[in-house]
Amino acid sequence: MSRLSCARLTLGATLALSLLLAPAFAQHRMHSQNDSQAKNQPWMNTSLSPDERADMVLKEMTLDEKIDLVHGEGMPGWGKPRPNWYLGNGGAGFVLGVERLGIPMIQMSDAAYGVRSSAQNGRYSTALPSDLAAASSWDPEAACEYGALIGTELRAQGYNMTLGGGVNLTREPRNGRNFEYMGEDPILAGTMVGNRIKCEQAQHVIGDIKHYALNDQESGRNEVNVIVSERAMRETDLLAFQIGIGIGHPGAVMCSYNAVNGDFACENKHLLTEILKQDWKFPGFVVSDWGGTHSTAKASAAGLDNEEPEDIFFGEKLKQAVQAGQVPMSELDDHVRRVLRSEFASGIVDYPVQKAVVDVEGGFATSRDIAEHSMVLLKNIGGVLPLDRSALHSIAVIGGHADSGMISGGGSAQVDPPGRPSQWQEHVWFPTSPLKAITAKAQGAAMYFDRGTDPESAAATAKKADVAIVFAYQWTSEGMDVPTLSLPDNQDALIEAVAAANPKTVVVLETGAAVTMPWIDHVSAVLEAWFAGNKGADAVANILFGDVSPSAKLPITFPRSDADLPHPTLVTPPPERRMRGPDAKPSFSVTYDEGLKVGYKWYDAENKPVLFPFGFGLSYTTFSYSDFKATAGSGNEVTVSFMVKNTGSRAGAEIPEVFAALPASAGEPPKRLVGWSKTALNPGESRALTLDIDPKYLAVWDEGSNGWKLVPGTYTFMAGGSSQDLPLSGKVDLK
Ligand code: BGC
Numbered sequence: 185m186s187r188l189s190c191a192r193l194t195l196g197a198t199l200a201l202s203l204l205l206a207p208a209f210a211q212h213r214m215h216s217q218n219d220s221q222a223k224n225q226p227w228m229n230t231s232l233s234p235d236e237r238a239d240m241v242l243k244e245m246t247l248d249e250k251i252d253l254v255h256g257e258g259m260p261g262w263g264k265p266r267p268n269w270y271l272g273n274g275g276a277g278f279v280l281g282v283e284r285l286g287i288p289m290i291q292m293s294d295a296a297y298g299v300r301s302s303a304q305n306g307r308y309s310t311a312l313p314s315d316l317a318a319a320s321s322w323d324p325e326a327a328c329e330y331g332a333l334i335g336t337e338l339r340a341q342g343y344n345m346t347l348g349g350g351v352n353l354t355r356e357p358r359n360g361r362n363f364e365y366m367g368e369d370p371i372l373a374g375t376m377v378g379n380r381i382k383c384e385q386a387q388h389v390i391g392d393i394k395h396y397a398l399n400d401q402e403s404g405r406n407e408v409n410v411i412v413s414e415r416a417m418r419e420t421d422l423l424a425f426q427i428g429i430g431i432g433h434p435g436a437v438m439c440s441y442n443a444v445n446g447d448f449a450c451e452n453k454h455l456l457t458e459i460l461k462q463d464w465k466f467p468g469f470v471v472s473d474w475g476g477t478h479s480t481a482k483a484s485a486a487g488l489d490n491e492e493p494e495d496i497f498f499g500e501k502l503k504q505a506v507q508a509g510q511v512p513m514s515e516l517d518d519h520v521r522r523v524l525r526s527e528f529a530s531g532i533v534d535y536p537v538q539k540a541v542v543d544v545e546g547g548f549a550t551s552r553d554i555a556e557h558s559m560v561l562l563k564n565i566g567g568v569l570p571l572d573r574s575a576l577h578s579i580a581v582i583g584g585h586a587d588s589g590m591i592s593g594g595g596s597a598q599v600d601p602p603g604r605p606s607q608w609q610e611h612v613w614f615p616t617s618p619l620k621a622i623t624a625k626a627q628g629a630a631m632y633f634d635r636g637t638d639p640e641s642a643a644a645t646a647k648k649a650d651v652a653i654v655f656a657y658q659w660t661s662e663g664m665d666v667p668t669l670s671l672p673d674n675q676d677a678l679i680e681a682v683a684a685a686n687p688k689t690v691v692v693l694e695t696g697a698a699v700t701m702p703w704i705d706h707v708s709a710v711l712e713a714w715f716a717g718n719k720g721a722d723a724v725a726n727i728l729f730g731d732v733s734p735s736a737k738l739p740i741t742f743p744r745s746d747a748d749l750p751h752p753t754l755v756t757p758p759p760e761r762r763m764r765g766p767d768a769k770p771s772f773s774v775t776y777d778e779g780l781k782v783g784y785k786w787y788d789a790e791n792k793p794v795l796f797p798f799g800f801g802l803s804y805t806t807f808s809y810s811d812f813k814a815t816a817g818s819g820n821e822v823t824v825s826f827m828v829k830n831t832g833s834r835a836g837a838e839i840p841e842v843f844a845a846l847p848a849s850a851g852e853p854p855k856r857l858v859g860w861s862k863t864a865l866n867p868g869e870s871r872a873l874t875l876d877i878d879p880k881y882l883a884v885w886d887e888g889s890n891g892w893k894l895v896p897g898t899y900t901f902m903a904g905g906s907s908q909d910l911p912l913s914g915k916v917d918l919k
Contacts, residue, residue, distance in 0.1 A: 225286050230534055238524035241285055242517060250520045251503050252280040255495035262493055273342045274305035277493040295334045295348040296364045296597030299341055303600035307341050310547030311599040311614055314363040317558040317714035319739040322839045323862050324379040326554055331380035333550050335387030340540040344532040345390040351377040351424045354740045355400040355782050358754055360664040363593040363696035363715055367739025368783025369857050370423035371881055378431025388531035393428050395440035395473055397421055397455055403665045404757035409443040409770035416779035418885035426464055435468045435526030441476045443770040450476045456487030469522035475765040484511050489519040496766055548719050555723035560712040561734035561802040568688050568708040570730025570804055576629045580646045581619045582682055583636025584655025589613030590720040591694045595662020611659045614718045621725035639681035652686040654679050660696030665754055668746050669700045679703045692724055698742040735837035737801035741784050744795045750778035750786050784907045785853035799841050800906035805832030812912035814901040820894060820918045822877040826903050830865035837864040840903055842875055847897025850884050
């Protein structure tokens with residue numbers, strides 16, 4: 185079954201399930217509306233808008249109740265336990281409700297690629313492939329499935345708010361959290377995160393997008409001051425948020441730890457009020473990253489609505505500030521109204537959480553499906569892949585703990601393996617064994633396994649086999665950046681040794697983001713499997729043996745070396761100055777002087793060759809492009825059309841990409857992604873594709889008028905299979 189029809193089926197099943205459950209929900213709602221108490225609670229009328237309902241509740245609230253809504257009640261393991269700790273659900277935080285008014289508590293959980301801390305609470309969660317992996321599918325439907333699964337599992341575990349939805353751009357390729365984000369392009373990242381949030385929130389959980397903004401490195405994240413121009417941030421990191429919010433309408437935005445142009449993000453009026461709330465008209469609430477609040481009056485006036493996970497600044501201090509007239513009541517009311525509005529808009533008031541058993545097998549199926557469509561085939565020479573079962577008599581599997589599992593990303597994103605609570609920054613290998621999955625497919629071929637800790641012994645094992653498959657990993661996590669893009673633990677030497685011993689060497693990478701590959705010319709094939717989730721091994725085996733043809737493309741550039749990065753050396757604070765929590769101060773700066781040139785825009789502009797370009801990914805079949813046409817309407821609406829043909833002998837899916845080069849007077853990098861479409865084709869089949877280009881995606885930020893503008897002139901549109909393989913192009917004049 186193709187990825188696309190499979191996605192439809194899964195979504196269809198979800199829809200059927202919600203229709204089945206609808207009477208139960210409706211009953212619950214009717215019940216609460218017919219209740220005698222409901223007469224006194226007119227805001228329970230679901231035909232009113234979330235804004236009307238929030239306003240009505242707000243009028244009934246006391247000052248203490250208002251204060252309760254603008255801060256957290258603690259997190260297990262964070263500071264001293266607070267009096268209400270026993271009301272928590274075991275997640276990263278919770279906010280008290282107002283029981284007498286029918287307003288529920290907000291129970292929050294981290295949920296980057298699955299719900300966090302499940303084993304610790306005696307529960308179970310599906311581990312999906314990493315967010316960056318999902319972005320590699322370039323498929324908004326896959327992002328939707330991803331979000332729907334997490335939303336469903338959150339509710340089953342008693343949560344009604346997610347802390348997922350990371351979309352910081354891969355501006356710093358060594359950022360330890362890049363696996364939690366959606367890549368280096370704002371339009372791709374924003375579209376994918378927006379679809380994820382839309383479908384997560386449709387399960388009646390409050391959605392979240394984070395970390396706003398420019399938290400693009402973990403080194404010194406609590407004290408780094410990011411210096412960046414208005415235009416650069418609007419067109420890069422902020423654009424991803426703007427698009428994601430526009431598509432997903434999350435109930436919450438999490439402000440980040442770092443400072444931006446002098447002010448901490450959680451007390452940065454320009455970011456929170458002028459841009460987010462005024463310019464983008466965001467109606468929801470701003471929640472601080474954990475311990476990212478640094479003041480009372482300043483943060484409140486800047487637009488922070490909810491302090492997490494405690495009440496250092498937004499508890500008693502805020503109450504006193506309101507009573508003393510230092511913080512106007514109208515300002516507090518705005519914070520509270522926003523929290524209430526998101527509660528109504530997401531449906532957590534009308535559809536209270538009911539705990540349930542997580543659908544383990546359903547989760548496996550979704551996780552494997554997404555993994556199969558997010559692994560990127562980077563190299564394949566001599567037809568080594570797919571492996572030919574009938575011709576293979578022996579296979580060597582080497583390294584990467586491939587006998588027992590596949591690695592996952594750490595930090596607050598970490599999903600527990602079944603039944604085993606994980607520790608902070610522990611390297612967790614999910615129990616999905618590539619060796620087992622490959623053995624099952626290999627139809628009796630002799631299997632050899634070598635742990636890969638000694639290159640010499642691994643080479644000897646590789647020599648014995650018809651093909652050698654090396655599993656290499658690079659664990660990454662929140663709270664750290666990788667010192668270099670090189671694979672750790674002597675794995676480059678391991679791969680070199682295996683490749684020297686066996687001419688048919690296949691490398692499977694399990695990495696958070698890009699790594700360098702000094703051995704690339706010596707191996708036959710490379711499959712980037714990312715952090716592949718709890719069914720990663722089945723997905724790898726299905727791709728290696730050709731049961732699935734790879735169809736994913738890179739959402740990030742793979743550079744040739746650290747020296748080619750905009751900042752060849754990571755900017756880090758001196759160790760003695762490392763600070764965290766509310767007492768931290770901006771103590772060092774990172775200047776993003778590459779500005780607009782994030783990811784491929786940097787390598788394009790600087791004429792730097794790369795290892796694998798943005799948008800690149802091979803298939804087991806081939807595609808050709810022809811018949812390009814680009815036209816513009818009177819309102820500058822651009823339509824691009826072309827033909828794509830499957831020219832190989834296997835079915836496969838292609839992701840045609842459309843880039844635009846703006847007129848020189850725009851002062852932009854050479855090109856930007858403006859559209860794409862994923863299309864499944866049988867051998868010999870052609871399809872005509874027409875893409876309407878959103879005029880917003882052609883605009884530039886004009887600092888003079890403080891707004892977006894379209895620069896008049898000649899635009900070149902290009903189409904093809906990667907940012908560096910664009911065989912078609914055409915010019916269009918825009919006014
Ligand atoms: C992380 C957030 C996370 C929060 C709660 C912070 O350290 O930066 O992404 O949601 O902790 O666990």
